[in-house]
Amino acid sequence: MSAAGILLSVKDLSFSYGPGQPPALSSVSLDIAAGTVTALLGPNGSGKTTLLNLILGWLSPARGRVEVAGKPLDAHTRRELSRTIGLVPQDEHVTFELDVLEYVLLGRAPYLDFLETPGDEDRRKAALALEAVGLSALADRSIAALSGGERQLVILARALAQEPAILLLDEPMSHLDIANTRRILEVLADMKKNGKTILFTTHDPNLAAAADIAVLLKGGRVLADGPSASTLNERNLKSTYGVGVKVVMLDGHPVILTRA
Amino acid sequence: MRSSRGRSRRLWLIGGLVLLCLAGSVMLGRYPKPYVTPLSAIRDNPLAVNLILHLRLPRIAAAFLIGMVLSAAGAVFQMIFRNPLVDSGFLGVSQGAAFGAALAIVFLGGTAWAVQGSAAVFAMAGLAASYFLARRIRLGDWILRLVLAGIAVSALYSAATGSIKYMADPTRQLPDITFWMLGGLWGITWKDVLQILPVIVPCLIVLFLLRWRLNLLSLRDETAFSLGVRPGRERLVLLVAAVIATAAAVSKAGQIAWVGLIVPHIARRVVGSDAQRALPASILLGGVFVLVCDDLARIALSGEIPLGILTSFFGTVLFLVLLLRRKLGVRT
Numbered sequence: 264m265s266a267a268g269i270l271l272s273v274k275d276l277s278f279s280y281g282p283g284q285p286p287a288l289s290s291v292s293l294d295i296a297a298g299t300v301t302a303l304l305g306p307n308g309s310g311k312t313t314l315l316n317l318i319l320g321w322l323s324p325a326r327g328r329v330e331v332a333g334k335p336l337d338a339h340t341r342r343e344l345s346r347t348i349g350l351v352p353q354d355e356h357v358t359f360e361l362d363v364l365e366y367v368l369l370g371r372a373p374y375l376d377f378l379e380t381p382g383d384e385d386r387r388k389a390a391l392a393l394e395a396v397g398l399s400a401l402a403d404r405s406i407a408a409l410s411g412g413e414r415q416l417v418i419l420a421r422a423l424a425q426e427p428a429i430l431l432l433d434e435p436m437s438h439l440d441i442a443n444t445r446r447i448l449e450v451l452a453d454m455k456k457n458g459k460t461i462l463f464t465t466h467d468p469n470l471a472a473a474a475d476i477a478v479l480l481k482g483g484r485v486l487a488d489g490p491s492a493s494t495l496n497e498r499n500l501k502s503t504y505g506v507g508v509k510v511v512m513l514d515g516h517p518v519i520l521t522r523a
Numbered sequence: 524m525r526s527s528r529g530r531s532r533r534l535w536l537i538g539g540l541v542l543l544c545l546a547g548s549v550m551l552g553r554y555p556k557p558y559v560t561p562l563s564a565i566r567d568n569p570l571a572v573n574l575i576l577h578l579r580l581p582r583i584a585a586a587f588l589i590g591m592v593l594s595a596a597g598a599v600f601q602m603i604f605r606n607p608l609v610d611s612g613f614l615g616v617s618q619g620a621a622f623g624a625a626l627a628i629v630f631l632g633g634t635a636w637a638v639q640g641s642a643a644v645f646a647m648a649g650l651a652a653s654y655f656l657a658r659r660i661r662l663g664d665w666i667l668r669l670v671l672a673g674i675a676v677s678a679l680y681s682a683a684t685g686s687i688k689y690m691a692d693p694t695r696q697l698p699d700i701t702f703w704m705l706g707g708l709w710g711i712t713w714k715d716v717l718q719i720l721p722v723i724v725p726c727l728i729v730l731f732l733l734r735w736r737l738n739l740l741s742l743r744d745e746t747a748f749s750l751g752v753r754p755g756r757e758r759l760v761l762l763v764a765a766v767i768a769t770a771a772a773v774s775k776a777g778q779i780a781w782v783g784l785i786v787p788h789i790a791r792r793v794v795g796s797d798a799q800r801a802l803p804a805s806i807l808l809g810g811v812f813v814l815v816c817d818d819l820a821r822i823a824l825s826g827e828i829p830l831g832i833l834t835s836f837f838g839t840v841l842f843l844v845l846l847l848r849r850k851l852g853v854r855t
Contacts, residue, residue, distance in 0.1 A: 321745050345751030352746055358605040359741060359796035365527075372739055372750040380735040380799055425750065 269333075270297040270460050271318065271429055276327035278313055287313040288483040290327070295476070297428070300451060300461040302471035302491065305480035306504055311464035312353075314480070315431045318462070319350055331429070345373035349422035351432040355414075357406050363417050364402040367393050370424030385424075392424040393417075396450050412443030419450060430454065432463035436470055448473050468495055468508070468519040479503045492517055530794045537793070537807045544811050548583045549575060551818050558822055581713045586817035586830075587810040588716070589708075589772040590782060592723055594809020595730050596765040597783020598790070598802050602737040603758050604654075606666045610783030611646075611769045614669070615676030617780070619649025620773035622680045625687045625700045633699070635718045635774075643770035645680070650766055652676045706777035706831025708817055719771040726768035730802065733761055737798035778831050779813065781838025786812050788845055812837075 273293040279286045288310045295301050303311045316322040318329050320336045329336045331347060339347070349370070357366065370392065371385040381389075393399050396416040401409065409417060415435060422430055432451075436444040448470075451461055463474070471477045477491035479499055487499045495517045500508045509520040555564050555571050564571040597610035611617045623645030624638045631637040656672035663671070684700070691697045736757060739747050744754045772779075790804035816833040 316745060319745065319749055321748050341753070342751050345749060348749065350746060350749035352743060355746060356605070356743060357741070358607060359602065359791065359801075361738065361796050362527075365738070365795075365797045369739055369742065369750060372736075372752065375735075377736075378732045422749075431749075 268296045269294045270331070271295040271462070272330040272333075273314070273318065274327050274330065276314070276317060276329065277325050278317060278322060279325060286325075286483050288317070288324075291480075291483070291485055292327075293478060293485070293488065295460060295462060297460050298455065298458050299476055300455050300463075300474040301476040301478060302474035303462065303464040303478050303480060304466070304468060304471040304495075304503070305464075306466055309480040309503075310483040311466075311480055312433055313483075315350070315433055315462070315464060318431060319348060320344060342373055346425065347427055348429045348431060349425040349427035351415075351418050351422045351430065351435055353433045353435075353437065355418050360405045360407045362402070363398070363404050363406055363409070364389060364393065366406050366417060367420045367424050370421040373425055388426070389420075389424045392420040395423055395453065396420045397446075410443075412439050412446065415439060415443070415447060416450065419447070423454070427459070429460045429462065432461070434464055434466070436465065436467075444470070468500055468517075471495060472517045472519065495519065527795075527797075530800055533794050534800055534804055537804055537811075541807050541811055544814050545583065545587065548586075548814055548818050549579060551822050552579055553822055553825065557825075577713070581716050582708050582711045582817065582821070583814065584716050585708050585711045585719075585775060586814045588719065588723055589776045589779060590786075590810040590813025591727060591806045592768045592772040592809075593779060593782040593813070594786040594790075594805045595727060595802065596769045597809075598787035598798070598805040599730060599737065599761050599765045600783070601787055602741045602798060603761060604665075604669055605741050606669050607788070608666060608670055608784070609673065610781075610787075611765075611773075612778070612780045612783065613677070614673040615649030615653045615680060616646045616766055616769055617773055617778055618677040618680035618684070619645040619647070620770040621703045621778055622649075622684045622687070623770070624703055624774050625684050625691075628696050628699050629687050629691050633696070635715075639718070639722065639771055639774045642774040643767050646766050646770040646773070647763070649676050649680060650762065703773075703777035705829040706779045706834070707820065707827065707829045708776055709821075709827050711775065715775050719775055722771040723768050726764040726771075727806065729764040730761065730768075731806070733757070734802040735799045737761070737802060741798075776830070780831055780835045781842070782809055782813055782834050785838045785841050785845075789841065792845075 273291055276288055276291045277286055278288045291314060303314060305311055317324055331339060367389040368381050368385060371381050371389060375381065393402060396419055398413060398416055401413065406417065436447050454461060465471055472491050472495055474491050476488065477494045478488040479486040481503050486503055487494050492515065495510065497508055497510050500519065510517050550560050551558065552560050554574055555568055560571065593611065600609050600611065600614060601607055620642035623641035627633060627637040627641035631641060653669065653673040653676045656675065657669040660668045660672060688697060688700050691700055739750060739752045740754060740758055747754045786809045787805040790808050791801050794800040794804040813834065816837060817830050820828045820830045820833055
């Protein structure tokens, strides 16, 4: 893979949540090519969400750096970054009952001046984002009235309205049933076709198997990374989770079964 | 009618209601006869005209301004703290302002600017204390913690105000301080209105201009940050504007409770939760709510009913109605 194709690069990143705290991440390095889907896989507390927050710039590393499009994060303006990286948090606590379209419109903030309010063009782009996740019919519905799956798709639409090149998703499917999980994966596949670079965290190896690249994290360190079909093997998964698993290949994709 | 056009139309209807209430209030009073002032009095009775121009009008203006401020501040606090159960009376802001005002009356000579300035400083300190206390409390969720911290700070301020009352000159200073505790607008003149106007109007303009950003600030901080927002800095701008305006209002009217808590909820029921409409609706409906309460305060009985008592009464009743009908329009 040529360095030219690398959109997001994490170099020797270390972080801890306070003096005396154990490191949440230790010397993590990753190169993520444009237009790929990468899964950050690891058990709870392995540092996945911390890594996303460092890439976002919300947390500052103790050592190392994040580069976007070949430039360190702090060489970009906040506005540039907010137009480049979108975040889909694990859940969005919306205290007040915004309508779905009003919520998706918040994704247009990076394109508005401090005192500006969204205009027709922003409304059009928000409607397109909602269409991309297949929920145009719910535009006028209160966000509080949505099911878990719809809600996650609406949060994704809000990030898409941001028109980012890179999408970070934190456990996007952890609360969802099989049908909704599949729907999110389909939307992510569409996003990939549209040239987006996607990085999502998960603790489920079978979801990581849907990505092009899998990065296995444990205790804040990268245990293995590479194409998901070869990286998600029995040896790597055992050292990540500490339990034996069986991996069978189905249509060229690994399927992970827990061994009784 | 959930469409945004329908809701915008409701905002215009609220504007109409404002004009109606303002005009109606001019015609309500106890002179020359109780309740409605006949048009003939305005034509023939110079004393009635004088009274309307120099007593009734400044009072209407003050009631409306103060209602706008308290309600706007309530809406801002609720969204910024992602907490539907707070307003300036629950965050140590109103009590801080009352303490600052009492302090200025007793120890700083009691000039209008000293009272307003001291009210603003202690209101800000009250908010900061509530916020930082809430972050350290280890009980319950964020909504509960902030309410608990606010109650504690408010109680501390009330105790401190009590001590100042104890030290105050009972003939000159004590009546002034007692007035703050009850809340009311009797004796308001154009001079009072002009003293708070240059503070309140710029603050309301700042809040109005930043209204859409309130939606962004009600998201989780990481999400807001990913959208290019600087959550800490933007919150501070909005809070400072809300607190300064509240302190100015409280320094003239005393403790007018419940407006900031209840009116934003009503506004959200009418025009939806998007702050782009909910904030202007809160501002206008807050003005109407306090104006109507103050009309009642001055005409219902031959003597004056303290305004704070009326806003508390109607505010609590409305709050209970919304609560029992599960119409608060929030997720907790």
